[in-house]
Amino acid sequence: MPTRSGNDAAETGRIALDRAETALLEHYTDLVRLAYLTLSPSLSRHRRVLAAHSAVQRAMPGIRPPRRDAHVPGQRRGDRTDRSERDWARAQVLRTALRYDRCPTGWPGVLPPPRALLPALPFVWGLQLFPRSGGADELALAQALSGAPAPARAAFVLCRVDHLSEESTAELLAAAGVEKPAVALRGARQLETSAGALAEALLRSREFDACSVQTRPTDLLRRRRRRLLACTAAGAAAITLATVAVVGPRAVGPSSAPTGSSSRALATGALDPARLVRTPRDEWADTARVDFTAWPARGDRTDDRDLLARALGSWAGPAPGTRTAATSTTPTQPPSSPPQLLYAGDVDDRTVVLFGDGDRIARYTEPSPASSDDVSDQAFVVHASTRDTSGSTPTWDVARTDDADVTTAAAVAVTRGGGKVRYLTAPWIAEAETRDLLRPDTPAKTLPVRPDGVTAPVAGADVKSCASRPVLQLRSSSRIVEKHSFLLTDLGGLSPVHLTHTPLPGGGTPPARQPREATSSTALLAWAHSACALDGLRGAGVRSVNAWDFAQQELPENGGRAVWTCARATTWRGPGSVQVQLRTPGGPPSAPARVVAHQGSTAACGRFGQHVVAAAHWKSGAGHWYTLAAGSRAVTDVTLSGTVKDKHAGRTLAVRAPHDARLRVGARLDNGETLVGLGEQGGTRDD
Template identity: 45%
Template sequence: MQSQDVAPHPASASGPAIDVEQAEATLVEHYPRLVRLAYLVLPPGLGRNRRVLTAHGLVQRALPRGRALSAVIPSQSGGRHSAGASHRSGGAGGAASPAAGCDGDPGYALLRLRVVRTALEAGRPLRGTAWPKRSQLPPLLPLVWGLRLFPRSGGADELALDQRLSALSAPARAAHVLRGLEGLPEGGVRRVLSAAGVADPAAAIRQAASVPAEDALLHSPEFDPCALQARPTDLMRRRQHTKAALAAAAAVAVCGALLTVPSGGWGPDGAAADAQNPAALAALDPARVTRVAPTAWQTSARTDFSVWPARGGLTGDRGLLRRALAVWARPGESVRVSATPGTPSGGPAGPPQLLYAGRVDAARVVVFYDGLRIVRYAEPSNGTDGAALDLARADAASGAEAEALVLDRTDGNVRYLTAPWVRAAVQRDLVRPSAGVMDLRPADGVTAPLATPARQSGSCASWNVLQLTDGSGTRVLADLGELMPAHLTVGRPAGPREASGAADLRTWAPFACSLAAVRSQGVRSVNAWEFARQSLPDGSGAAQWVCTRADTWRGDAPRVLAQFRTPGGRSGVVAAQAEGVAACGAKDPHVLAGVLWKSAGGAWYLLAAGSKDTASVRTTGQVNGSARGSLLTVRTRQGVRAGLRGTLTDGRTVGGLR
């Protein structure tokens, strides 16, 4: 808003005298409507919390100071509304429609003028050469500590209107609100703006006409500062900086004369972004979303989400895209929002890339990619109630990690959207690798429904996985209840390979059900490494030691399992586990674990095994034993407690996984 848009207001004009008690009664009766008027005229760049408090403060200070005051403009007659219409106050919601009965009240006309004038002043930038007006400073009252107050969130239409109003100058915004909320004709709007000190009311009215008249939206709860939601401020920061705030307050008291206010005015709710930020506005425009050419992946050296084309039958539905972007930027209370651990949940920083928009089963689904996250918006086909927003990290995803994402879940089934270079997609049971596969027949990248194991309870008899084939090979992905399926590999941590060969699938089979231990933890990949085979002391064969390590998109390991499987055993037994450790990973490709085992003859043994570069193993605690090499077998008794220590071939020591 430019300061030259508002001139000093005229001192007075003839009009009926207004008694202050009459004005107070009018203010109380029409308080919700006046506060809504102030909220809409105030610059959106103040932030929603600051606008709410400022709007209430301006209306509460609108009463004349003397016992009586002459109205600065004559009473206005109704514009689009019947002169005989009765007016009802907006109540708590303040959503009453304007009527002549109210506009013919000189007390209301005076209060409305004072509210518009001070709201225009509040948006003018502070100047170092002049003292600020009271309306330009943060309101002293009302004052709320420890809470942020803001109106209930509306839909995409309300958000779009708010963005359009923010692009207007303050006088033009006031003209639009007086026309739409108050129902004043053009002449009435011109008189109010002129009395409020606007230098060129005609220009403001012309600019306001560029925004389509959407009067019903002005009465939306989105713009009702009397029906509020409350949220805490940043509790951790508040706790951590209490002492600093006290010291700063003391410094301000001593050196206040040396402090200056920035030329842009007081910050909108702390570090909140300017509502007129061009990047933020562009991010909400469906016409600006990035669309990659359908053949871009064929000539690109990249194999990630950045070369996925926009697919689906609704990529041209701007209304759907606008709703998806609006919900992403500011989800309402009715929207179910989920994000994998470590995923930022804020709105888009700029126009995102569109990966998909179409109908899937009983929903309309939109999928975006912003270089860091995959964002999926879903709403029912017959409305918007029950919309959902899911976010997942996908930074640096490439190859197998960028070949599929979850598009929809319905009745225990999941559909995937696959990369354009995927040639075949099949369902395979990881528990029974020799069983046949089911062709998922991707159509425009969307697979047929796949039964998901992500919510199994009780015994684990199967674990369905997605097997994809492209020009470079075959990969296996597991659904762990998130947008991004986990990439399954086998082999030594320093050089894992795809878990797609027959032998590799057999390695995974006894340990497939252990994937449930890392469900919904933002897992990027899971590697199964057979680090040892140990002959059992009763001569019944060799046991298998396998370490499964899950790595997340955050870079840590939520779960490392050392599992023990005897000959003929259907599944492995967890012998040891740890969280957040480097063991069994590329940075520390070593592991040592032990288990108490009972032979068929009833004898108890402590069996321990380490990776191949383990030079010796010894026990601590209630069991005494040691052995050269990576394997240890010690006769013991049931229920003993023992620890393990190993020495590597380079002289370093390792402890048992725990």
């Protein structure tokens, strides 16, 4: 009698229906947990719960074609389903969940990715599902997971909950379509370091159990209005059809159906001024979650119902003449539950209203009663980085703020005009100052702040000539963090960007240090050389920028000491870009460092990419050309290939080379792994 090997599923990606069902049902809870933790944190918890169950249920063969190139680890007996069948199920679930991180650029985060979860079963009507909330440890782990790439989250769950070896985990990730399983495993190790010995217990807690959920109704008022809208539309359609039948097609004029904006407004019952969330004034000092949710409602017009109604109405559908903008990848749809009121008041010649809905902040402005002018009858959209809130038109801006903290939720730009910005500071800010990054030796100046938290105007950056780079230097209250000062800079968005610094490795310090606040003399000097590079990040939805001095090098021919810096810009949506900069001796403190390599959408120079190597051309004082290379702390030797080939033990290398030589640089780490250099060196010269 013919028999089938238990490894068939692993080798062909196919599996019998009865065996597939047994594997899915027997391990359903673990598979749903794996999908839930792998799915994008940008989804709401309700959507993640449904998407996780859908990913598992869609794993049955026949629903979508199997991938013949999929390969999962071989058979290991243990329970009713052999290991190959369970690994087959994991690979199918992971492949679906990982598609959320491979959506086309600009794909709305609230919609499932193409060909991923459509049709989406199970389907829930009239209820919101969400796991039960955990404690502070679970919240900290959730925040750490949200900052990790999806493959790293998947690897973390497979290793810590399912107890797979790293080799088996890598094979599963490859079967699910992950291009670089080794990178995902490194990210999983970092997450394990953060979670510690409690990792498995936390991952199995109710915070991450998508099979044990709570329910609550969706917005009842919105559902009622939808029914009314549906009835109205059905009645209008019936009247239209009757008119066509009696009078004829030429008697039918333009459609009188509600426009998209008015339909959205009617369907969003959460946008009711009476239902706005208002946080108690002193809650920020008595909560472990110090972010926008702890902001009280401030301003002298928080009880102006008409103003709040106009502002909320702009979220559902901006009126004609309203200028609208959203930062990169920010969903613009109205919230499903009442948002939080952060501010409503008059600032200069504008009336400003700020809302928060947990993952976003929204700002509405209009001319104040004393300076109202005629409003243009045509709406238009402008880029968020060029927004000017002065003028005679209402404006509407929305930006992502998911997982904001004590620094990234410390200020919001409320008005912008005449080259200056006013900010609304968080209630935990005890002291506000300004300083110029290009003048590190100049003391900070006190920034006046109104009782409602609005600052005096702050000069913007001189983008054309980079002659100045004003930044905010804020200090939080001792009720939050004792003498905690930090820097924020304006890059055109609603929330300013947090600047940090990681200094050169010193004796006795651990290799994996966290970024520090950029307020020390060393940090200010480093940022004086890197400040002008910030202008290239305007409008990119950047959350923070860290300047990491990863190596220093003695230059040939007694040229002095050079410092290598990797500046990483991390966006609110997660991915980031890096620039490698080389600072050579001589020149003023504000002389811009030379950019020698850059790369986008990378984990390099961050928490999950702590190793880097790069190369650059350099000319000595005597006119001789060299190729320099340097690596981070774990580098043991550096290799050059291309026009010039060389290998040198240690973290730095300097070799005579033509000024136009095209080179590739690599390195070996102390754990035996190889490292590819950032960017491709060639034609970059220090004239």
